[in-house]
Amino acid sequence: MSSTTGDTLPLSAYFTPPPVARMLVAELAHSIGRHETIWEPYVGNGAFVDALIESGIDRDRIYASDINPKAPGMNAGRVIHIDHPTVLCGTADALAGWPWAGEEKEPDWIISNPPFEDVQHHAETLLG
Numbered sequence: 001m002s003s004t005t006g007d008t009l010p011l012s013a014y015f016t017p018p019p020v021a022r023m024l025v026a027e028l029a030h031s032i033g034r035h036e037t038i039w040e041p042y043v044g045n046g047a048f049v050d051a052l053i054e055s056g057i058d059r060d061r062i063y064a065s066d067i068n069p070k071a072p073g074m075n076a077g078r079v080i081h082i083d084h085p086t087v088l089c090g091t092a093d094a095l096a097g098w099p100w101a102g103e104e105k106e107p108d109w110i111i112s113n114p115p116f117e118d119v120q121h122h123a124e125t126l127l128g
Contacts, residue, residue, distance in 0.1 A: 014044075015072070016113040021047035022054065028111065029055040036108035040064040041094030046073025048111050063107060065092040065099050 025048065032038065038057065040048045043064040052062050069091040092099035098106050
């Protein structure tokens with residue numbers, strides 16, 4: 001799937017299959033502390049957010065963003081899916097940094113399937 005933001009930035013979308021997201025979250029969920037927060041910076045279809053919630057992670061500990069406000073996992077640029085209304089979500093370029101700087105503490109965990117165009121750059125930027 002391809003789309004654009006503005007007039008010049010083409011975006012390619014490679015959505016994580018829900019079974020893959022569930023498998024990865026199952027591997028991590030036991031390591032995530034009871035009060036730790038998780039950010040999904042490339043929400044895409046919302047597969048990781050759904051998997052986190054299905055694993056028992058409290059919705060109010062999950063943050064999600066995507067540079068594309070029309071990504072399927074985004075709903076009115078604010079929440080992930082109608083049935084997960086407390087997940088804070090915003091339209092943001094993850095490479096520009098934590099979208100809620102000054103409002104929310106930075107997340108303890110990042111879970112994502114970054115864009116394939118330049119995975120190494122995205123990982124280095126997010127992880128510092």
